[in-house]
Amino acid sequence: MPERTVTVASSVGLHARPASLFSQAAAKVGVPVTLTSAAGKSVNAASILGVLSLGIGSGEEVTLASDAEGSEGALDELVALLSRDLDKE
Amino acid sequence: MSDESKPLTELLAEQSIRLDATATDRDDAIRQAGQALLDAGAIDASYIDAMLERENSVSTFVGEGVAIPHGTLAGKEAVKDDALSVIRFPATVDWDGNEVSVAVGIAAKGNGHIALLSQLATILLDPEKAAALRGATTPETVYELLAATDEDE
Numbered sequence: 001m002p003e004r005t006v007t008v009a010s011s012v013g014l015h016a017r018p019a020s021l022f023s024q025a026a027a028k029v030g031v032p033v034t035l036t037s038a039a040g041k042s043v044n045a046a047s048i049l050g051v052l053s054l055g056i057g058s059g060e061e062v063t064l065a066s067d068a069e070g071s072e073g074a075l076d077e078l079v080a081l082l083s084r085d086l087d088k089e
Numbered sequence: 090m091s092d093e094s095k096p097l098t099e100l101l102a103e104q105s106i107r108l109d110a111t112a113t114d115r116d117d118a119i120r121q122a123g124q125a126l127l128d129a130g131a132i133d134a135s136y137i138d139a140m141l142e143r144e145n146s147v148s149t150f151v152g153e154g155v156a157i158p159h160g161t162l163a164g165k166e167a168v169k170d171d172a173l174s175v176i177r178f179p180a181t182v183d184w185d186g187n188e189v190s191v192a193v194g195i196a197a198k199g200n201g202h203i204a205l206l207s208q209l210a211t212i213l214l215d216p217e218k219a220a221a222l223r224g225a226t227t228p229e230t231v232y233e234l235l236a237a238t239d240e241d242e
Contacts, residue, residue, distance in 0.1 A: 015202060020149075049210045055204055
């Protein structure tokens, strides 16, 4: 299954605005994507509640995965999003 | 989870639970959630403006008929203590096209919000608990729901 590990760049972690922007983007990519915390808990990346429930802080590693066909591009797009400081935009 | 994370129930004063509120619109609902935090002595009044500013930047609607209004980063200076408020609108409020039954106001210093939001989101991910919160008519019910995750930490 294609997957990517990325460090969350947002200075405030993955909550509030960054979490909203991320889950909205995950809902739009058209393939189901799983977000897994370093602690090993997995949620649907398109669920804002799921993303918030992981409680991911700045600088923590997360893994994005999707077994859907053609998901590589979607994963790259979401990785790029997490690599930016979304709270500053 | 960080060591600084307190149980949600300790952050919610009983007077900050208002289960039979009505609001004319989203901003009115946010002001009420902020007012309850202000009445509890958790924030300065300027934090309410920061909550409205945050909402205009990105909606704090999280699904399950729940919104979690809170301030911007800049508004953190106006937070005196980590605290929650729970305002229930039985007639619901239009929240940018979504129906909101419960607004959970959040005030958090430093990075306390991450653990706090994580605990809250974990409760709301359970559809039965989310429904129970939307239908809560007594503070005891709210406390029971918020206490449910404390044991898991």
